[in-house]
Amino acid sequence: MKKYLKVDPWLIIEDNFNPDNHRSSESIFSIGNGQFGQRANFEEDYSGKTLQGTYVAGVYYPDKTKVGWWKNGYPEYFAKVLNSTNFTGIKVKIDGESLDLSKCEVLSFTRVLNMKEGTLSRDFVAEMSSGKQVQVSACRFLSMAKPETGVISYSIKPLNFDAEIEFTPYLDGNVVNQDANWDEVFWKQIKHEVDGNEAYLQTQTKKTEFDVANGMFVKSYLDNAEINITLENSSKEGFVSATYKQKISKNSELKILKYISVLSSLNHSRESILSDAKKVVREAAAEGYDKMLADHKQKWASIWEHSDIIIEGDAEAQQGIRFNIFHLNQTYTGEDERLNVGPKGFTGEKYGGASYWDTEAYCIPFFLATAPPRVSKNLLLYRYKQLDKAIENGQKLGFTDGAALFPMVTMNGEECHNEWEITFEEIHRNGAMSYAIYNYVLHTGDEGYLVDYGLEVLIALSRFWAQRVNFSEEKKKYVILGVTGPNEYENNVNNNWYTNKIAQWTLKYTLEAVIKVKKANQQKYSALIQRLKLDENKEYKFWNEIISNMYLPEREDGIFLQQDGYMDKEQLTVDKLDPKHRPINQKWSWDRILRSVFIKQADVLQGIYFFENEFSNETIEKNFDFYEARTVHESSLSPCVHVVLASKLQRMDKAYELYLRTSRLDIDDYNHEVHEGLHITSMAGTYMAIIEGFAGKRVSNGKLVLNPQIPEKWTSFTFKILFRGSQLRIEFKGGVTNIENESEVPATIILKGKEYRIGGNDKINIKI
Amino acid sequence: MKKYLKVDPWLIIEDNFNPDNHRSSESIFSIGNGQFGQRANFEEDYSGKTLQGTYVAGVYYPDKTKVGWWKNGYPEYFAKVLNSTNFTGIKVKIDGESLDLSKCEVLSFTRVLNMKEGTLSRDFVAEMSSGKQVQVSACRFLSMAKPETGVISYSIKPLNFDAEIEFTPYLDGNVVNQDANWDEVFWKQIKHEVDGNEAYLQTQTKKTEFDVANGMFVKSYLDNAEINITLENSSKEGFVSATYKQKISKNSELKILKYISVLSSLNHSRESILSDAKKVVREAAAEGYDKMLADHKQKWASIWEHSDIIIEGDAEAQQGIRFNIFHLNQTYTGEDERLNVGPKGFTGEKYGGASYWDTEAYCIPFFLATAPPRVSKNLLLYRYKQLDKAIENGQKLGFTDGAALFPMVTMNGEECHNEWEITFEEIHRNGAMSYAIYNYVLHTGDEGYLVDYGLEVLIALSRFWAQRVNFSEEKKKYVILGVTGPNEYENNVNNNWYTNKIAQWTLKYTLEAVIKVKKANQQKYSALIQRLKLDENKEYKFWNEIISNMYLPEREDGIFLQQDGYMDKEQLTVDKLDPKHRPINQKWSWDRILRSVFIKQADVLQGIYFFENEFSNETIEKNFDFYEARTVHESSLSPCVHVVLASKLQRMDKAYELYLRTSRLDIDDYNHEVHEGLHITSMAGTYMAIIEGFAGKRVSNGKLVLNPQIPEKWTSFTFKILFRGSQLRIEFKGGVTNIENESEVPATIILKGKEYRIGGNDKINIKI
Secondary structure, eight states, X not given: OOXXXXXXXXXXXXXXXXXXXXXHHHHHTOEEOSSEEEOOOOSSOOOSSOOOOEEETTOEEEEEOOOSSOOTTOOSEEEEEOOOXXXXXXXXXXXXXXXXXXXXXXXXXXXXXXXXXXXXXXXXXEEOTTSOEEEEEEEEEEOSSSTTEEEEEEEEEESSSOXXXXXXXXXXXXXXXXXXXXXXXXXXXXXXXXXXXXXXXXXXXXXXXXXXXXXXXXXXXXXXXXXXXXXXXXXXXXXXXXXXXXXXXXXXXXXXXXXXXXXXXXXXXXXXHHHHHHHHHHHHHHHOHHHHHHHHHHHHHXXXXXXOEEEESOHHHHHHHHHHHHHHHHHOOSSOTTOOOOTTTTSOOSSOSSBOXXXXXXXXXXXXXXXXXXXXXXXHHHHHHTHHHHHHHHHHTTOOTTOOXXXXXXXXXXXXXXXXXXXXXXXXXXXXXXXXXXXXXXXXXXXXXXXXXXXXXXXXXXXXXXXXXEEETTXXXXXXXXXXXXXXXXXXXXXXXXXXXXXXXXXXXXXXXHHHHHHHOHHHHHHHHHHTTOOIIIIIHHHHHHHHTBOOOBOTTSOBOSSTTGGGSOOXXXXXXXXXXXXXXXXXXXXXXXXXXXXXXXXXXXXXXXXXXXXXXXXXXXXXHHHHTTBOOOSTTSXXXXXXXXXXXXXXXXXXXXXXXXXXXXXXXXXXXXXXXXXXXXXXXXXXXXXXXXXXXXXXTTEEEEOOOOOTTOSEEEEEEEETTEEEEEEEETTEEEEEEOSSSOEEEEETTEEEEEOTTOEEEEEO | OOOOSBOOSSEEEEOSOOHHHHHHHHHHTOEEOSSEEEOOOOSSXXXXXXXXXXXXXXXXXXXXXXXXXXXXXXXXXXEEEOOOOBOOOEEXXXXXXXXXXXXXXXXXXXXXXXXXXTEEEEEEEEEOTTSOEEEEEXXXXXXXXXXXXXXXXXXXXXXXXXXXXXXXXXXXXXOOOTTOTTOOOXXXXXXXXXXXXXXXXXXXXXXXXXXXXXXXXXXXXXXXXXXXXXXXXXXXTTEEEEEXXXXXXXXXXXXXXXXXXXXXXXXXXXXXXXXXXXXXXHHHHHHOHHHHHHHHHHHHHHHHHHHOEEEESOHHHHHHHHHHHHHHHHXXXXXXXXXXXXXXXXXXXXXXXXXXXXXXXXXXXXXXXXSOHHHHHXXXXXXXXXXXXXXHHHHXXXXXXXXXXXXXXXXXXXXXXXXXXXXXTOTTHXXXXXXXXXXXXXXXXXXXXXXXXXXXXXXHHHHHHHHHOEEETTTTEEEOOSBOOSOTTSOSBSXXXXXXXXHHHHHHHHHHHHHHHHHHOHHHHHHHHHHTTOOIIIXXXXXXXXXXXXXXXXXXXXXXXXXXXXXXXXXXXXXXXXXXXXXXXXXXXXXXXXXXXXXXXXXXXXXXXXXXXXXXXXXXXXXHHHHHTXXXXXXXXXXHHHHHXXXXXXXXXXXXXXXXXXXXXXXXXXXXXXXXXXXXXXXXXXXXXIXXXXXXXXXXXXXXXXXXXXXXXXXXXXXXXXXXXXXXXXXXXXXXXXXXXXXXXXXXXXXXXXXXXEOTTOEEEEEO
């Protein structure tokens, strides 16, 4: 844990410069707009430790996989999130001396991420080796309103001398990934142009041939008045720059505005992309910084309008939850169904790939509650459009007849992960796909989705499960052998309760969906099953047979067993673990972890969370106590589910203790890994912990259900929720629930078991 | 399968040149002398497909491991068997044109491996593009008598022209491994010298800093009369050569003899190694080709004297078994306890490492029967000397108090393998270590080994097992969780019967050894347990408790279960497998293999083979039928154990069918992989199949037991066996067993249950 940032409700503040924290801050202060994003790298040169990172959504490279021993069925490559053209850079010379914070004395330093407005700013005073002092103010944002543009404002004031300032804004396409498997360069340079205050660069990924075009347009100001400057251009392979010098007197301020555009061939033709990049950046410059910023702030205001959570009485929790909501929104805006929520978003290159089951299991609930339905729908369509690839992926592993296995990690639908115990065995991810469809329909009521897309996916998933089970003559039940559950501290186990459960549930839900779709649109249904060559008699019958005879390991006392043989382990609990041995994933060899009783994230509880209506409170409590005692929470995705269940069991102390582990995971760098990037998808779990945990949000029979409890430390908490057309502001404070309907659409709410109706633009206050 | 070699009892013959077979032949025709060895690369340049390989025993490079995802406890490197200085090369120019079989028409071609004499020869007639025809005869051997030397004889006869021949013999240290993980060069060049007809090269491995020095000494002959030649020397970094030209008339023969020396810093100081290499090669040249060859042949004669098997009536089987015996002997001569039997010997670079459990489980029985006890003892001492490293290896995985886990693959005692399911989980290898000690003492009667070395190793192994088990409250038994058995088509299983069995047996045997050692030498025993800080009361008591309460999965009907949950699998048998799906390791994805019932090598049968006295014939038969039906034999180590058991069950048809799979595995390239090298260690399994299978050789109460059966196709078979000082020649022919004692030491034999005594230099003939 590392606590060096100031607490503030809307800001992340670093108020002194410690080079040891810099890479962590580069992650934490990252900005993005759904289309592209970047780490908080400095504009001026920095020779200290840094992880340079600029990322463009959907643009990846198929990095040849690196394995110890190839096994049949392994994917050929791992899709890497690509570090792409650095558009941020502005080299600065002061009287001929380079400005580099690694070589100056930094007299004061403040870096601020304004989460309300989506800006990153930095102010510092540096003393150069010559003794000359300069004050620098930089501010930048990547426009949410016009998501192919951004702007950087950078000003210098010499404090104790008259100065000649030299600015060299540039675009640098000669970038590499730190974690390239084979130290390859992933980019080809296609074109560059530079002319006066404008410069352009077009690069292309090798193999995948994505084109990215960047533009920059430079303006200059002396004491806030625009000045005409003459720029000296320079260019080489993959690099363009424009340099100018200006003499200014002490305490005057020279400012440069660098407008930038970032376009990708996902949205532009290869032929026109460079001229489009020109057009876009010129329009941005014409519009000007103030107008761009105003539009950008406006966009953020409307995002917060839907998604904010206000916590009174706990400043750290307030800052933590906003930090999570902020990053989720700048990673994914829901405008483009080809994109998804990468585990590190635009904050780092580790893991690679754009989508994991995290999206379906953790992010969908966030976007369902905080954004219009089209956002979640786009996430579902992402998988729908990759269904063919998921069927191919199944075929590679020996499945037939349209059985789909969605990839563990992917960019384009093809599997990228390449450890057999994950790629081949973490098939529970298929369950998250069906659950997400269920969850979407439950929250939005949009059953048309089942007709047009959902059922087709569900059938492919059910076909997978029907082939993946086998009948055990020993148990006289259907079993699922050789899997890795969400608890990745077990590999290749038999009858993982969670996997068996979600397989069985998927078959059930598919058959329910069949009935709904038949009823809603018999014609479309018939066309679908004909296209899928589905034999209703045979397949549905077999699915029902599996549903009725699925093996679900369970002890006599009602504890669901994580997998066959779990009770053969030495039954230790986490409280008995020597703290010196934690985290066990850093202290223990892998085999010791595998055969120990300890759990990375408790998948039995994940299943109980998904299907809680099927279980009595007594069963939930028993299993919660059993598994929480054995869970080390070494996955960032782990604690949130425990918070929801602990809240349901009215164990608010436990719930709050676990909540703390998730909410400030990155700001306080619990796991000493923030320098690699943020845990974007688990941020959605933090949201889930508050809304489904403390607020007890559920959906039942098309109605919103709330069962609020407030952590002792908090005086109130308030959140927004979008539910079937209503926009509600819900506040829990001092034993009162205040609900304000900020939309025209009336809503029905079940609060602590009692139903209330709130008209359009109405509000109610309920003592509870 | 690829059959292109002629059948002959003592020779391997390739009688036409097909470039597609060349890399396979380079493996099959490999020669070695225990200290170094090489693939059958051509002397002259060859621009076609070739795998160049020259290997020096014990010299390795720690190649940085390549893994998809690092896991705690993984070793840092994989010890690579190194391709080292090419000493074979002789560049040949004929009237200025390079001789290269890839660019000539090959009019005739014969390559012969003489297994009786240990020579590799080649005769061919080639027509150059100019139409000139030359006849070439080459022969070489690596001396078994003076194992730092070798000699190459290479002669050319122009058939249809007067020629100017240019020979450039050279030493080339600029070599690489094809399978280097990171394309690194593993060698540094230290020194080179070249002067007239002599040239020397000293190279050094990076990191491990092994020095290798090579010398060459050239003589030349015209029509068999030595001629004086003037050589033009050339040298560059890592390369030395000596060139001379000679005009000869049509049908004359120009011959070059290239004497070579190969020395390593395992046996020479770094400072003197180059001058030692000079001395050694000059002595060889002074001795001359004929004397060297005579000594070499003499050495091979004495090896065959101990180890030959003669089969009448089945020429292919005869050739096959001699091929296996030949390669085992040229891989390991037993002179040096720092060396071991690498899985590919000196025939290829794949797998790396020098020792696997193959040595203990398969090779020890071969060397016990065919070589003096010191050879097997040296193999045991190899592990004894690595005991400290094995204890360190245990510590890395969390074991304490002197518990040893021997590595899965090693060169120097450190673990090199890096897949968790093997490295961390194939702990059954520890069982092979204890079994080898038992086997050695059983065959040789050398109980002193237990006193001086064996017990110390056994205690370290028992301490490992005592920590590796845990008590299952569920089963009320000791269990072993998270292992991979010898059947590597299962990973991370619980209670692998074989592993549990051999763990239990190790504890038992250790306690038996304790009693023997105490009795033999109380003083040494006391010193040992004091040094090991062994608490007799506590540890022996706990070991006994585990022995009495070890869980061994077994069905009610007496089938031992390969592991927990094995009966949950779909119970298919191999005869039902679509041939299109075989071998499954090439056709199926890894997860499908893992969850299938099919077995790579049946470890339950391996356990029954080891401990057959504990089981009734009925139990053996039942388990044999059950597991043989499920075994795909996709390990080269698999069929031999089945042959032994099938023979015991008097199922000679089955035994012979399985024998065929092992005996000519490499000559006939069953698995299409011979181009990578030979399966050296499984060759010992072929020997085992005949001796322990068909001949029914066992040792009981210090006596040799035989229960011979002859495969229908054979008219007789004869083998040699060294047993407690007697050297026996045992022939089974036409219902008669002829035993000749070729030594002074009388022997007692139990043949089909009846005891016979054979005096020194006596013989008996028994109708049976």
